[in-house]
Amino acid sequence: MSRSLPLALGLIASLAALALAGTVHAQTAVITDPARAALALPAAQVAIPPVRTDVDYAGVIRYQADVTDLDRRIVSVRQTIPVANAGPMTLLYPKYLPGNHADTGPIQLIAGLTVTGGGQRIEWVRDTVEPYAFHLDVPAGVTEIEVAFQWLTQPDNAVWRVTMTPAIVNMQWEKAILYPAGYASNRITVAPSIKLPSGWGYGTALTTQSYEGGVATFAPVDLYTLVDSPMFAGANYRRIDIDPTGDRVHLNIVADRPGNIAPTAEQLGFYENLVTQADRLFGSRHFDRYEFLLGLTDQLGGIGLEHHRSSENTQAPDYFTAWDKSAGSRALLPHEYTHSWNGKFMRPADELTANYNVPTQNTLLWVYEGQTQYWGDILSARSGLHSKDEALIGLAGVAAFYQNQPGREWRALQDTNNHNLLGYRVPGLWTSWMRGTGDYYRESALIWLDADTLIREGTADKKSLDDFAKAFFGVEDGVFTPRGYTFEDLVAALNAVYAHDWATFLRSRLDAVGPEAEAPLDGITRGGYRLTYTDTPTALEKRVQSGWATDFQYSLGFTLTGTTFRLGNVLWGSPAYEAGIGAGWDLIAVNDTAASAEVLRDAVTAAKGGETPITLILKNGTRFRTVALNYHGGLRYPRLERVEGTPDRLGDIFAARRR
Structure with missing residues (x-):
């Protein structure tokens, strides 16, 4: 497979400078515990190696993942990383994840990290400035190290996205891998494999070499291609x-x-x-x-x-x-x-x-x-x-x-x-x-x-x-x-x-x-249409805009969610905002009638063109409020209306x- 990243890009003059500057500015791992300092750890002042884009990492990293622990939702990982020389070495956990456009690597979910070499444990220390970096000292005579850890995936989507269920695993390699610092991702070769539950099938852009005994073994690829080739597997x-x-x-x-x-x-x-x-x-x-x-x-x-x-x-x-x-x-x-x-x-x-x-x-x-x-x-x-x-x-x-x-x-x-x-x-x-x-x-x-x-x-x-x-x-x-x-x-x-x-x-x-800045809607006008609003969406509009029934953004200025009819998406400057309403209030009643989305829609329709305000009773915790909204514009749902006599460019x- 061809290299996935260029060695040099004329369009990115800054890339080489950025790489030579290192993953981060020279950073230190300060060891303050005398007992730990006595171990075979890196020197007290450790710089993360600068990235070189013109050198291959020597050897092939063997990578094994096991995703069969579905009930506990644990991914177990073992990596065998060749080392050319004894001495200081830094391993990195991916921080800036492709497609996330941010430093979202979930290192908080990595546990049980152990490193061994030559049959003995090698202690590591986390960088105190860049916590995605782990420093260690490779003993003399060791030609490869074993790295083992667990990715503790989560049971619900409260904080971290669920990636393992009883029937599906979404394996994202970048969330369960460490790699040597100092090298570009396309200069590190990895031979990946994964153990799946019995009888499962899978999809991935990686090339399968074998699938036996529940273990899928893939052709070696560079780290960039591995990270760019996730897997969906399932029963x-x-x-x-x-x-x-x-x-x-x-x-x-x-x-x-x-x-x-x-x-x-x-x-x-x-x-x-x-x-x-x-x-x-x-x-x-x-x-x-x-x-x-x-x-x-x-x-x-x-x-x-x-x-x-x-x-x-x-x-x-x-x-x-x-x-x-x-x-x-x-x-x-x-x-x-x-x-x-x-x-x-x-x-x-x-x-x-x-x-x-x-x-x-x-x-x-x-x-x-x-x-x-x-x-x-x-x-x-x-x-x-x-x-x-x-x-x-x-x-x-x-x-x-x-x-x-x-x-x-x-x-x-x-x-x-x-x-x-x-x-x-x-x-x-x-x-x-x-x-x-x-x-x-x-x-x-x-x-x-x-x-x-x-x-x-x-x-x-x-x-x-x-x-x-x-x-x-x-x-x-x-x-x-x-x-x-x-x-x-x-x-x-x-x-x-x-x-x-x-x-x-x-x-x-x-x-x-600024106040005069407007939404870029000229394309709709040139396209032969105008934006209008209707109080009666069609069946197709209801199907496409599936949340229409609880959407009052362009009338009262909020949406309703859940069985408690909680107010959300309160529009800044809307009638609700001007009445002092923020998100998080539950709608209890509308004009002295028990609340529902339908009741609220009827009230907005009845108030159209009149003078009587719409009265809402709201609850937040132990507090209740009665709010009168002087809104008389009716329901408003967006629609594009054809402008006759103009080209239908849309x-x-x-x-x-x-x-």
Whole structure:
């Protein structure tokens, strides 16, 4: 297999400097316990070795994982790591995880770490500044060390995502591995194997050498490729070829129950169309094969995570068997598939780090995730996973959210790219004011719609953002090695399609902040539609926007959740906000009637155009409040309305490509 990271990238002049600077600045492990200091430990002042991108780690690391302890949800790991010389050595646990865009490595779940060599225990000490680093001293005569530990996966999703259930295991190698410091991830070779419960099947982009006695042994790969090749394994498993051109793209399905794995021929046809439409959009493939890993489960933690030759995805257990219920989530696999081109093969230069302990930067997540969000939604429509009407309903929901978001008064979209680094997807009570993760996905997608329609308008609909996608992401068909891109590269590529002041176009939308800053909705207007609101959603709108019945964001300014009708997503500046209501209050009664979503909807409708306020009785702990909301605008649900006499560019954008 070809190397997965380049040794040198002209686009990333800073990479070598960053690598030579080390994983972190020279750091120390201070040993204060005299008893421990007397052991064969590293010197009291220990620097983490700087990363070299031009040297291979000598030898092959043998890696064995055991995921059969399902009841206790423990992954046991044993690594045999060759060592060339005696003396100080540092092992690293991955900190900056690909696709997480942050320092999210769950080192807190690693326990029982022991190191042996030459038949004797070798003591280690954790770095006091960088706790993801472990220092040890290899005795003379030792040519390999044995590293053993457990990954204590969790029984619920309260803090950490569930990765083991009685029927499914999601093996993510980066969360259960240590590797030698001082080397790039593509310079370390690993020979992996894993023991699975008896009779289980599995999907992964790794190449299987053997599967005997429940142990799957894979061909040696570099550490980068291993981390980029997770596994879904399960008692209920099926692998389906969805590549119309020849057995290179597969749907690997695991499920809580065997009856859930029941895709119809029509549903599989949509996924075959997805592969075809992606081929026509990008004009290339940067993989030898691609494995969709799909879990149909309400027990495994939810995920949608991109990889170069695979992706991790979960859907509801009845995703295929109750297809009409799934309209709102069908864009997940198209989104993750798009990442093979944007995010893996082509990715922001500041995310092409040498290994998993070099800090990442997220300055271009509005491209990495934002343009991927755009293409994922479009490919969903072009493949038939969404009808045109379903696609328009989804777009209306996004447009309304950002039209009513006050957070850009103080925080620019560009700054939300730092959200994960500030605290990985930390939930907040005032999301409309805080802004956050979703913005560099969904608001950025609106910017790319704006760009697409601008190109179409400026070229009399002869060119579009499709031309950019093929020229920018579709280069070097068959090449795996990632390429880094910069803001300047984007501007140049856009200008090659249609000459325009793209730097100003992008920066004015990314950096807009203040009371006058508006949501980027020009793409909808150029697309031939306008955003409106209705008080009576259609049956299809209710199905796509499945939370409509409890959604009062654009009227009273909140949503209801649970059997206690708890208020959440309180919109900053809304009638509820102005009445002093925050999240966490339970709705007890509406106009002296016991609360329900239906009762509240009826009350909002009855108050429309009148003068009588809507009275709410709220409870928070032992406190009760009675609040009168002087709102008379009726229910408001977003809808895109066709502007007659204008080109239906949105219709063309969503239409399947014939070649």
